[in-house]
Amino acid sequence: NPLDIINWNIDKHYMIDLEKAGINIPPTVFIEPGDTRTLAEITRELSWREFILKPAISGGAWHTYRMNKENISDHEEIFGELIKDKSMLVQEYQESISAKGEVSYMVFGGKFTHAVLKKGKGEDFRVQESFGGTVEDYSPSKEEIEFAQMVVDKAKPGIIYARVDVMWDNNNELSLGELEVFEPALWLRKHLPAAEMFADIIQEIVKSGN
Numbered sequence: 042n043p044l045d046i047i048n049w050n051i052d053k054h055y056m057i058d059l060e061k062a063g064i065n066i067p068p069t070v071f072i073e074p075g076d077t078r079t080l081a082e083i084t085r086e087l088s089w090r091e092f093i094l095k096p097a098i099s100g101g102a103w104h105t106y107r108m109n110k111e112n113i114s115d116h117e118e119i120f121g122e123l124i125k126d127k128s129m130l131v132q133e134y135q136e137s138i139s140a141k142g143e144v145s146y147m148v149f150g151g152k153f154t155h156a157v158l159k160k161g162k163g164e165d166f167r168v169q170e171s172f173g174g175t176v177e178d179y180s181p182s183k184e185e186i187e188f189a190q191m192v193v194d195k196a197k198p199g200i201i202y203a204r205v206d207v208m209w210d211n212n213n214e215l216s217l218g219e220l221e222v223f224e225p226a227l228w229l230r231k232h233l234p235a236a237e238m239f240a241d242i243i244q245e246i247v248k249s250g251n
Contacts, residue, residue, distance in 0.1 A: 042222045046197050050222045053097040053130060062195040065216045068133040071097065072124060080113050080120050080131075089133040094120065097128035102169055107134060135216065137209040143218055144179055146189035146205045147227050147235060150242050153186045155232035178231060188215045196220060201242060202227070
């Protein structure tokens, strides 16, 4: 993907752009570096039962924590260290992550190719395989495919490939977890025609010199 799109996608503030474009995302509050408020102060007025804390720039669930207002004090120290020089965000925890998991939809050249269902180990909200998560074949509905393709359409123009991570929110609506445009995990082994399509797209780019 083009460098400007990758730079945009590195920082999770891109979610604000997508929300403004009409994409449903979990309720999210961004906290900027140097903010002196505690987590308790930041979340005091929020009605969420549980929430996720994570850096705006991170991967692989790095410094990603699930908490509630009863155990928030356990995370104040690490939050205080991170917020000194990192943007952070808190999001309302979506219960379906534990119950249903998260679906990743691969979109190449603007077209959906295949999807996988990712589930955490036990009650773990982290669906990554490095935390014991599992990956299964998944057959999405037409509505889901349209949502994934819409996310890419609403993002910056020029995206060659994307992985769209989607969950069901607490209102049982499709909701964007993350849009990945420099993600190496595309599960091509799950759908070999997608690998051929991806190769064809790259070949055309090389031929055109762009």
